[in-house]
Amino acid sequence: MQDASKIIKEWVDEFSSEMFSWAFYKTSHKETAEDLVQETFIIAFQSFDTFQNKSKPKTWLFSILKNKIIDYHRKNYKSSIISTDKISEQQSTFLLSYMFTEDGEWRKERQVSSLDEDSELLDDPAFNRVLTGCIEKLPLAWNSAIQLKYLEEKEATVICQELQVSTSNYWQIIHRAKLQLRECIEQHWFKKL
C-alpha cells in the first residue's frame, strides 16, 4: 500500500488542477468541485487494486470524477424536484411569458435567433466563455437536468426511472432550459458581434 499512496500523491500533483477545472465548469461551484476532486482521489486510492495499466491514469481518474459529478447533479435535481423550488417556478413563469404570448405563440422579437449548425463556434474562446456564463445562469435544477442529459447519454425514461421522478417534469425543465440558453446566446453573443 506504500506504493499506492506514493503513486496517488504523484497523480494529485499532476492532475488535480485539471480535474478541479473540469469539475468547476460542470458544477459552477468552487467548494463542490474541490470536494469532488478530493473524493475522486480517495476512491482511486481505495480501489487502486482495480486499476490496471490498461487505461491511462488520467482517463481512469476522470471516469471516477465524471461519475461523482453525475451523482452530484442527480442529488441536486431530485431534491429540487421534491421541494418544488420557488426560483425555478418563478423563472419558468417569467421565461414562458417572455418567449410566448398568452395564446402560446412566439412573441415577434423572440422568433428569430441566429443560432445555426456551426461546429467551429466552440473553438472560439470568447464564445466558450459566453456559453459557460449562460449555463451558470440557469436555475440549479435546470443546470443539473442539462448536465445529466448530456453526461449520462441515457434515454430520458431511464434517467427519470433511476431518480424516481416524472418524465413530464423532466421534459418541461429541459424545454425551459434550452429556451433560456438559446435566448442567452442570442443576447450575449449574436447581438454583440
Add this chain to the structure above:
Amino acid sequence: MKDYNSYIVSCEKASLLIEKKLGNALNPKEKTQLFIHKLICSICRKYEKQSKALDVLLRNKITNEQMGGSNLMLDQERIDQIKLLIDNKI
C-alpha cells in the same frame, strides 16, 4: 366524433414536443400534433433546427474534458489536505 381540436397545439406546446422528439420520447398522438403544427408553422420548423444545433453545442461543451487552456488552479492547501488524507488511510 373524434375531437380534432386536440390535435392542434400552440407554439409553446410544439416547442416542448420538439425537445421530446429530439430525445425520442414522443408518443403517437404527440407525433401527430407536432407533425400538424410544423405544417403550418415555419417558426417552429426553424426552432427545431436551432434546438438541434444547441444540442450539438451543449453535448460538445459538457462532455469535453479539455477546457481550452483556461485551467484553474486547485488551492495548494487543498492539495496538501488530499495528500494528508491519503497518507492517513494507510
